[in-house]
Amino acid sequence: MIDILSKRYLYFAFSLLVIIPGLILLGARGLPLSIDFTGGSLLEVRFEGGTPLTNAELIQLFENAGIDDVQVQTTESGTFQIRSSVLDIETRGLILDEMKAESGGEVTVIREDSVGPSIGAAVTSRAALAVGLAALAVIIYITFAFRKVPNAFRYGACAIIAMVHDVAVVFSIVGFGAILFDWQIDSLFLTALLTVIGFSVQDKVVVFDRIRENSSVLRRLEYETLVNHSIVQTLQRSINTQLMTVEFLLLSLALFGGITLQEFAVILLVGLFSGTYSSIFIAAPILVLWEKQEWKTWFRRGATA
Amino acid sequence: MIRNLYTRLVLIVIVAALAIWVDVNDEIRLYNPFNNETVLFERSIAPRLGLDLQGGLQVLLEPDVAEGTDVDAADLETARTIIENRTNALGVSENLIQVAGGTRIVGDFPGAEDTDAILDIIQQTGVLEFVDTGDFAPDEGTLLQTDFAGGSANGTTVAATPLPTTESPTETPATPAPAADPSQPQTVYHTIMTGKDLRSVNVGVDQGGKPAIDFVLSSEGATIFAQHTAANSGRYLAIILDKRVISAPRINEPIPGGQGQISGNFTAESANTLAVQLRYGSLPVPLKVVETRIIGPTLGEDSLQKSLVAGLIGMIIVILFMGIYYRLPGLVADVSILFYAAIAFAIFKYFHFTLTLPGIAGFLLSTGAALDANILIFERLKEELRNGRNLTQAVDQGWTRAWSSIRDSNLATIITSVILYWFGSTFGATIVKGFSLTLALGVAISLFTAIYVTRTLLTIALRNFKPKNLQAWFGI
Numbered sequence: 178m179i180d181i182l183s184k185r186y187l188y189f190a191f192s193l194l195v196i197i198p199g200l201i202l203l204g205a206r207g208l209p210l211s212i213d214f215t216g217g218s219l220l221e222v223r224f225e226g227g228t229p230l231t232n233a234e235l236i237q238l239f240e241n242a243g244i245d246d247v248q249v250q251t252t253e254s255g256t257f258q259i260r261s262s263v264l265d266i267e268t269r270g271l272i273l274d275e276m277k278a279e280s281g282g283e284v285t286v287i288r289e290d291s292v293g294p295s296i297g298a299a300v301t302s303r304a305a306l307a308v309g310l311a312a313l314a315v316i317i318y319i320t321f322a323f324r325k326v327p328n329a330f331r332y333g334a335c336a337i338i339a340m341v342h343d344v345a346v347v348f349s350i351v352g353f354g355a356i357l358f359d360w361q362i363d364s365l366f367l368t369a370l371l372t373v374i375g376f377s378v379q380d381k382v383v384v385f386d387r388i389r390e391n392s393s394v395l396r397r398l399e400y401e402t403l404v405n406h407s408i409v410q411t412l413q414r415s416i417n418t419q420l421m422t423v424e425f426l427l428l429s430l431a432l433f434g435g436i437t438l439q440e441f442a443v444i445l446l447v448g449l450f451s452g453t454y455s456s457i458f459i460a461a462p463i464l465v466l467w468e469k470q471e472w473k474t475w476f477r478r479g480a481t482a
Numbered sequence: 483m484i485r486n487l488y489t490r491l492v493l494i495v496i497v498a499a500l501a502i503w504v505d506v507n508d509e510i511r512l513y514n515p516f517n518n519e520t521v522l523f524e525r526s527i528a529p530r531l532g533l534d535l536q537g538g539l540q541v542l543l544e545p546d547v548a549e550g551t552d553v554d555a556a557d558l559e560t561a562r563t564i565i566e567n568r569t570n571a572l573g574v575s576e577n578l579i580q581v582a583g584g585t586r587i588v589g590d591f592p593g594a595e596d597t598d599a600i601l602d603i604i605q606q607t608g609v610l611e612f613v614d615t616g617d618f619a620p621d622e623g624t625l626l627q628t629d630f631a632g633g634s635a636n637g638t639t640v641a642a643t644p645l646p647t648t649e650s651p652t653e654t655p656a657t658p659a660p661a662a663d664p665s666q667p668q669t670v671y672h673t674i675m676t677g678k679d680l681r682s683v684n685v686g687v688d689q690g691g692k693p694a695i696d697f698v699l700s701s702e703g704a705t706i707f708a709q710h711t712a713a714n715s716g717r718y719l720a721i722i723l724d725k726r727v728i729s730a731p732r733i734n735e736p737i738p739g740g741q742g743q744i745s746g747n748f749t750a751e752s753a754n755t756l757a758v759q760l761r762y763g764s765l766p767v768p769l770k771v772v773e774t775r776i777i778g779p780t781l782g783e784d785s786l787q788k789s790l791v792a793g794l795i796g797m798i799i800v801i802l803f804m805g806i807y808y809r810l811p812g813l814v815a816d817v818s819i820l821f822y823a824a825i826a827f828a829i830f831k832y833f834h835f836t837l838t839l840p841g842i843a844g845f846l847l848s849t850g851a852a853l854d855a856n857i858l859i860f861e862r863l864k865e866e867l868r869n870g871r872n873l874t875q876a877v878d879q880g881w882t883r884a885w886s887s888i889r890d891s892n893l894a895t896i897i898t899s900v901i902l903y904w905f906g907s908t909f910g911a912t913i914v915k916g917f918s919l920t921l922a923l924g925v926a927i928s929l930f931t932a933i934y935v936t937r938t939l940l941t942i943a944l945r946n947f948k949p950k951n952l953q954a955w956f957g958i
Contacts, residue, residue: 266601287781293772296542307905314897322890368840368902368914372847372921375898379851379891383858386887414854414861417807422800422857423850429796430843435788437534437781438839445843 182405185462192342192459199349202356209355211363212260214301216294220259220269220286221252227282235259238275242268250359254436256287263291304367311371312337315378322382326389331467336381339452339460343377344370346451347444360440369441373448376423380415380456387411388464400468404461412457419453487945490938498821504828527831531592532838532916535786537779538592539600544585546768555584557766562587564765565604578836583908587769590836597776605771610677610760613720614710615730620720624727630673674710674719679703681740683760685753688745693753695744697760704740712736721760729756789842796846797823800853808860810955814940815856815932822852822931826924840917848924851892855932858884864956873944881937888929895925 212219224230230238232249239247239261250258264272269291276284319333326332347370354360387407395403424446431442466472504510504527512523533540543565545553558581565587566579578590591600613628620626681698688694699707710719711733720730721744731744748756801819804812826845830837863880871879899922906914949955 266598266605270598285778285780286776287778289774289776291774293544293770296544296772303905303908307901311898311901314901315894318894318897322893364914365840367905368917371898371902371905372844372917375895376847378894378898379854382891382894383887386890390883390886410865411861414857417857417861418850418854421803421807422853423847425799425803426793426796426846426850427843429799430789430792430846433788433792433795434839434843435785435792437785438789438792438843441840441843445847 178406178409180405181408181457182401182462182465185458185466188458188462192346192455196342196345196349199352200345202352203348206352206355209351209359209361211361211366212290212292212297213363214297214304216263216292216297218259218261218264218269218292219288219290220261220264221256221288222259222273222276223256223285223287224276224280225283225285227277227280229257230276230280232257234279235276238272238279241275242272244268252436263293300364304364307367307371308374311374312340315340315374319378319382319385323385323389326392328468331464332381332385335460335463335467336378336385338463339381339455340374340377342455342459343373343448343451347373347448350444350447354440354443358440365441366444369444369448372445373452376449377452377455380419380452381460383414384408384411384456384461388461401465404465408457408461415453415457419450423449487938487942490934491942494821494935494938498824501821501824501828504832505824525832527834529831530834530836531782531786532836532841533590533592533775533777533782534839535782535837536593537777537782538590539594539597540591540773540775541589541601541604541771542582542773543587543589543604543769544772546770553585553767555581558585558587560766561769565589565769569600569603586772592836593779595779601771601774604769610680611673611722611725612675613671613673613722614714615671615718615720617717619718619732620727620730622727622729625725626720626722626727627670628673628722628725629670630676671720675703675706677760679706680760683757685750685757686743688743692745693748693750694746695748695753695757695760697742697744699740699742701740704738707740707742708736708738712738785839789839793842793846797849800849804853804856808857808956810943810949811856811860811863811936811940814943815853815860815936817939818856818931818935819849819852821935822928823849825931826920826927829923829927830920835919836916838916840914841920844917844919844921845924848921848928851895851925852928852932855884855888855892855928856936858888859932859936867956873949877937877940877944881933885933888932892925892929896922899925 232251235249235257236247239245239259244261244264247259247261250260252258273284273286316333316337319336320329323329323332351360351362351366360366384407387410388404391398391403391407391410395406398406427442427446427449431439431446434442508528509526510524511521514520514522545551545558547553562579562581566577569577569579569589569591580588580590582588589600589604591597594600611628611630613626615626679700679702681700681703683695683697686694686696715733715735718730718732720727722728729744729746731746744756801816804815804819806812808815826848829835835841859880862884863876866876866879867873899918902918903915903922906916906918
């Protein structure tokens, strides 16, 4: 039988290698929060018929209307995304008219979002509450579901640690995505994040359930061997469910699903993969580490090295 | 046992047939089988597309009150109804105006093209007018044409009265146009003053002790009112809101001082309603727009096609994988996954769920969860076969042993879906709501199909066809 658990510190190092660079990027550049959280306006337009305005001209046009915090981006499909503070209806109409006049053609509004600052703040606090509630619900639920196993609380705690790992991986990916593809943290991102949390827990439960079953059947085995056994027994299922089905569905969505869903699908793809990875390589190893109380030897090992 | 099994099969086939019937029709209708004419049951089940799939407008409104002020739920509900009535008058189909999280109102206008008109009409507070109707006492709710133009740009009345214009080519030279405007055959009444001149409105009692409305006018309003009431005693003065009559009191005597009373057959409640309407225009609470989202129709259409194609490709690959890897059970799982898709889609259609892009993603993810349940069982089944159990025992054990992990793991997903749904509904984020709802429902239905349908079908298949070569048929 494959010995997965013995190399556990290698997996921890690998995870840190994935997580830390992205988080550093995020820390250095700040969270790319969308107007869903900060409040503001996003106007995406396409110029048809006339000469499209340049970014500088667009910014000038907004400044004339008294809006001076404008950022303009051109997208792959040739549209312009203009971000600014909240536009009221009159200013918005004025600006659109100006655009039409200056370009000499039609201006089509592809998409327009406008979020007041108060609502942005309310969404942020509610989102934090939602994530916190989800974590709490999970730890209670697992402790309850595993109440007949010794140290049931550890399973819940390990699921949470692995969940934090998955959330960190997702944020790290966003750190890179923000630079490469101009990703933003919006309410859809939050949806993806909560889904990752949900499925991450679902995956832990499957592995833990096998440990629960084995611990009554194979009582004589050492804990580490027992956990390793359980991982190997569920390995095929983890690969088939995650790689062959869920990831295929999401990959298809990311590749062919259109620009609106791309960020969402990629985050789910990475997040759900991380969720499966962390069941095997983070949550289960930490269970063993906890059982053996390995932290007591960390210092000694450091001293002898 | 066999009988039981085939009863189950019949049940499954019936449910599948029902689901497919709902899936392919946009309207379901059941005729009375005895005379084939009377309709017993009818329901329109055309799929509802979200804003992100067909374009449109979403508006989030918040009471414009000082922070910390509590807004009465009933007031918010009244405001919602009023906004619904106003926007319906614009002729936009499929509007959905809801109170979100008890403190906000969210309006969805899928497919809306003239978004500016909708935003205008939502934001206006409602125009109150005092109209001279002469000897005519209009009923409550009647629409009146007035000569006051300031607020009538809202378009409510224009849209609400689809005038059968008689502008045919024959009439142009022949008739010398007796009325000023041939397209407006109704009488146009004169507006004496508008709600702007109202200073305060309170519920009081009349001389008979019955509830009445006391009002105080501005000095300008008082002058106008004094002149008008002096000259028109005994005639009617209609109070109209957005051109609709809310009350038509008769002028009993001149009102010189700018203070007056509207009396009539009021109950305490109806007097209060009228007072509120007079005070705030049409809305019981002032509302402000805090969020708007507009999605152009082209973007929506593009997203719909692409995501459907993506979903289809993903499903085909996954179905192929299951068949190739798990052989006979895999094929059975494929049948039950299609069954699952048919049921889920039928439920979404029947209960008018709005289909959104993340909703499609949620549906695909729940398909993954459905397959996960099957994969867990099949892996277990193969394990039991390898341990030397016979087929019947292995199938039995596969289901029994895998059940606890399927149950516990899916419950975890449902818990997070519920939290997501709560988050989405507080802010009218229909997109988040759609996702969590499809995910949770999908997971629930998938549990049923994985456990019940796959098992029944597999047992029947194994009974009628006794595979000798387990290696080939189960891919051990």
